Amino acid sequence: MATTDGTGRDQINHDRPTGVDDATVAAVGKLSEAVELLERVRGRFFDLHQMVGHLDLQMGEAAEMLQASGHPEAAALVEHQAVGRNVIDGRWTFQLVEEFNEQFYEPIKQVERQITDELMAGRQHVFEAEMKERRRTHGAAGHERRPGSTTDE
Numbered sequence: 001m002a003t004t005d006g007t008g009r010d011q012i013n014h015d016r017p018t019g020v021d022d023a024t025v026a027a028v029g030k031l032s033e034a035v036e037l038l039e040r041v042r043g044r045f046f047d048l049h050q051m052v053g054h055l056d057l058q059m060g061e062a063a064e065m066l067q068a069s070g071h072p073e074a075a076a077l078v079e080h081q082a083v084g085r086n087v088i089d090g091r092w093t094f095q096l097v098e099e100f101n102e103q104f105y106e107p108i109k110q111v112e113r114q115i116t117d118e119l120m121a122g123r124q125h126v127f128e129a130e131m132k133e134r135r136r137t138h139g140a141a142g143h144e145r146r147p148g149s150t151t152d153e
Helices: 022-068 072-081 093-120 126-135
Strands: 002-004 010-012
Touching (some): 022 072
16 A cells, blocks of 8 residues: 655555545554554563563573682572573463464454454554644644655645
């Protein structure tokens, strides 16, 4: 659904498809808003994954430092009880991310794609585009309808 403007940038068509009513635009807009939350949740999984990984590496460094400073028993305790530990039963965080993606994220993304394709002719963010059109100051710099436009379209 992209066309090229005069600058060579692709322009995505956010216009409401013919025959689509306000209630449908609002409902698909709500679905899009929910999927934005899904993306934020997924980001939190990656935050968890990276933070726990970093924590594990620091625990390993702490164990090495304890060993080097003459505390082998403390080093062994950290090494055997903290380093490489599962986050939940049998799983490291990469496994949580994989399961989240497979069991939750991808199925919901597929639902959104299907609904958007079926009800909105594949056009995304129609609700937001219409809100922008209502709220922008027509003819004012910084309020253009699309990138690169110089007229009030």
